[in-house]
Amino acid sequence: MRRGGLFRRKPFAGSLRLRLFVLIILPLVAVALVAGALRYWQAQTLSQTLYDDALKVVAHVVAREVIITQGDVVTDALLNSLVGVLGDPIFYNVSAADGRILAGYTDMPDDIIPADRQSSDPYFFNFIYNDRPVRAVLLREFIADPFFDGWTTVLVWQTTTQRRALSMTILKQALVTLALVLVTAAATVWVGITQGVRPLIDLREAVSLRSPSELGPIRRIVPNEVRPLVQTMNSLFSRLQAELHRRNTFISNAAHQIRNPVAAIRAQAEAALSTKDANQREARLLDLHEAASDLSRLSQQLLSLEAADHSTMTNVQPLDFTQLVADMARKTAPAALKQGVDIHLNAPEQGLTVTGNDILLREAIENLLDNSLRYGAVNGGELNLTLHRDNQRAMLFVEDDGPGIPKAASELVFERFVRLPQTSKKGQAESGCGLGLAIVRSIAAAHGGTCYVRNKEQGCCIVLALPLAGDSNVRES
Missing domain, CATH: 3.30.565.10 (Histidine kinase-like ATPase, C-terminal domain)
Structure with missing residues (x-):
């Protein structure tokens, strides 16, 4: 015994065009956000690399200037030139091997230089100076001079405002580019979807032209994905057309079949009313009863046939x-x-x-x-x-x-x-x-x-x- 389905999928309400647009654009937006985050990380890395290299060059320049001047301060002209190139204020400190400060600023925080740091390779680190974040580089050079007494430590630091500004500039440029690409893609996708669903709009128009008197099959060219739907609809139209034809034929034949018994009943009733002879009246009444019985049987059979054809x-x-x-x-x-x-x-x-x-x-x-x-x-x-x-x-x-x-x-x-x-x-x-x-x-x-x-x-x-x-x-x- 065939049963109806117990589970039904909830139909999607809304525009198919909008649904396709959202399903396509959302992944693009997600990719754009990931690309933006990746680009921001790359911008930070790039700006830090550029500014660290520049800071290292500044440290070498400061070291050479102090050596040349035998511990004198770096000239304002040189500092202004360096600041003009890098954009942020530059601070420095040069100390001898015995801890004597030879030149530079002395108000830097204590213990920012690792005690076990002995390598001559540049060492970059961050700390807070005057309540502002700064980036520093530490260089150690051996200078064979009585004034410097061997290993000399050069510490140069700089605020990070321009670093962050460079990172944000690169990020903004990347976001603008991604936004333009996303808007262009959205417009292209929307136009593409509109053209893609055009066969469905044509199909809707074809279906709207159908009426009880016109249930011919849809013969428009449709995409392969829609073809099974069109075939199912054509099958439905064919069954509806056959059912309407059957009903019309049934109604026509039923009207024709009922007309004869009704006419016979009317004729027999008129004959019974018009006759004066009792025997003839009785005969007409018997004929009338038989005609009424036939009509009753016909009505019952018509109802039975309809019930059997459409029985649930x-x-x-x-x-x-x-x-x-x-x-x-x-x-x-x-x-x-x-x-x-x-x-x-x-x-x-x-x-x-x-x-x-x-x-x-x-x-x-x-x-x-x-x-x-x-x-x-x-x-x-x-x-x-x-x-x-x-x-x-x-x-x-x-x-x-x-x-x-x-x-x-x-x-x-x-x-x-x-x-x-x-x-x-x-x-x-x-x-x-x-x-x-x-x-x-x-x-x-x-x-x-x-x-x-x-x-x-x-x-x-x-x-x-x-x-x-x-x-x-x-x-x-």
Whole structure:
């Protein structure tokens, strides 16, 4: 038994174009942010490298100036030149091997130089000077001069304002470039998406042109990703078109079939009202009753056919198919006895259980019996109902000894409003509208079964086959 889906994906609400744009742009923004952070780190590294190299050159210049002047201070002209090149104030301190300060500033913090520092390689470090962060370089040089007494230590430091300014300048330039690239990419992506979804807009226009009177397939060229959707829609249009055609045909045929009984009822009523003879009035009233009965039967069959075609198979339950057939045979027995027809039921001892709707299955069996009594056992005889199991199916054979159905019409009799030429034992055409067997087949199909004519030499045999409980494929919507 086919069940509906239990889990449904929540549909995406909003613009598909905007969704694609966001899905594409967000990764680009993330990449831009990562690139900006990386560029800032590179800018800091670059500015520090440049300024450290310059600071090292300044330390060498200060050392040479102090050596030349034998410990005199660096001239203001030289300091101004160095500051003009580097941008930040420069401070220096030159000390001899014994700790004597030979030249420079003496207010630097204590213990900023590691005590175990003996290497002659430049040593860069940071500290706070006058409440401002500074960058310093330490050089140790051996000077063979009595005044310097061997190893001389040169310490030069500088504020970091220009370093940070250079880093921010490089970062701003990088961000401007990334922003321009991002804006250009966003505009390009938006235009690309707009052009990319153009086939969907064309498809929407094609669908909007469809109407109940125009359900032809969509033949526009669409991308491969949308082609399955278009094929599904075309399949839906085809089914809708077939269903509308079926409904229109059904309504037209039903109106045509109802018109005759209604006209007959009106004619019989007028005749009964106009006659003065009591016997004729009684005869007309009997004809009126028969016409009303035919109209009632036709209305019931039309409703049954519509219910069978669009049944959602509610109230489905396991049913004893043998008991259903026996109940309907007892219900039909009085009408059969009036026609001189004997009904025989042959069923296995073990019951046949099917899964289905009780009302619809009773309607199907009743139509089979009515069809046999109306068109098969027209001159009396026997009506045999045989039940048996065939693999995983319950089989009902309804056999009569009447004129039978020609082999060429074995499928035609299941069409709606189709009646084969046939007369009753009174020589009159049998009443009916040709819906009985169509109803039976529709109900059988709704229960996962079938109904067909079984050829035989004498009489007619119609078979109703339904899957047994546990193997049913009941149709649901």
